[in-house]
Amino acid sequence: MDFRIEDISEEEIDRRLSVVEPLTDSVRQLVDAVIRSEVSDERLTAAKDRIDEIVADLREQQRPGSFGTPYTKEFIGMPWGNAAVGARNAVAPPLHVRRSPGLAECEMELGAAYEGPGGCVHGGIAALLLDQLVGEAASTDGLPSFTGTLTVKYLRPTLLGALSARAEVTGREGRKTFVHATMSDADGVTVEADAIMICPKDFELPTGDALPPPADRRLDR
Numbered sequence: 001m002d003f004r005i006e007d008i009s010e011e012e013i014d015r016r017l018s019v020v021e022p023l024t025d026s027v028r029q030l031v032d033a034v035i036r037s038e039v040s041d042e043r044l045t046a047a048k049d050r051i052d053e054i055v056a057d058l059r060e061q062q063r064p065g066s067f068g069t070p071y072t073k074e075f076i077g078m079p080w081g082n083a084a085v086g087a088r089n090a091v092a093p094p095l096h097v098r099r100s101p102g103l104a105e106c107e108m109e110l111g112a113a114y115e116g117p118g119g120c121v122h123g124g125i126a127a128l129l130l131d132q133l134v135g136e137a138a139s140t141d142g143l144p145s146f147t148g149t150l151t152v153k154y155l156r157p158t159l160l161g162a163l164s165a166r167a168e169v170t171g172r173e174g175r176k177t178f179v180h181a182t183m184s185d186a187d188g189v190t191v192e193a194d195a196i197m198i199c200p201k202d203f204e205l206p207t208g209d210a211l212p213p214p215a216d217r218r219l220d221r
Ligand SMILES: CCCCCCCC/C=C\CCCCCCCC(=O)SCCNC(=O)CCNC(=O)[C@H](O)C(C)(C)COP(=O)(O)OP(=O)(O)OC[C@H]1O[C@@H](n2cnc3c(N)ncnc32)[C@H](O)[C@@H]1OP(=O)(O)O
Pocket: 003, 004, 071, 131, 132, 133, 135, 136, 139, 143, 144, 145, 146, 147, 148, 149, 174, 175, 176, 196, 198, 199, 200, 201, 202, 205, 206, 219, 220
């Protein structure tokens, strides 16, 4: 796992986000446009050539492997490549998660890129997003928890569109945290999930006088 420290200020985080968030949003628009475009084959081929040029330009300087999650010394995380919340990842809707102790909530708009059955959210996408949310709820005390078991129950089809999701810690037992989560549309819950989250036994968080206590750590941004 990549837990590198990149000690930048909150102002610098904001500055970087102000550059990459609009870029990532444009890529999301591109994905949606490709799925739904009805222009001619010639225009589709011309679009491919223009996109290939942009890819070659961005590849001039690339970091090796994935983005990872760098942390500042104040323990603010930057999970910008994350598949559910990543500010640089057009695959992520992205979720903008609100956290309070034992609770994680968000609203989202899922469009054509998240389709499974026609007009409906893909079951794997619902599981992905709820997995992120249970991880965030379980980690609100500042200690990391990884998903051990995630059980997902699809109650009825989730139509693409405006949705909300919520995860709440229901119990703790040693290194295990139990979390219940739901995804809902305007008519109520469509998917529910139960997770057993586990803080790995050999996992050591960085320590030191400079670091805030676990409860004050902001594990992501
Ligand atoms: C520099 C700073 C660093 C900061 C770090 C911050 C971190 C980020 C924080 C917050 C942001 C939120 C991010 C959310 C992301 C979304 C969530 C995911 O997608 S997570 C990825 C998918 N999950 C995996 O890849 C897990 C892979 N599995 C493992 O790593 C291990 O198997 C693990 C940790 C799950 C358990 O390993 P063991 O060795 O610690 O566990 P043992 O000691 O054997 O068991 C402990 C207890 O847990 C139960 N247990 C073990 N495995 C279980 C399982 N799979 N399901 C249910 N229970 C299990 C056991 O029965 C035992 O229970 P008994 O104490 O006896 O009651």
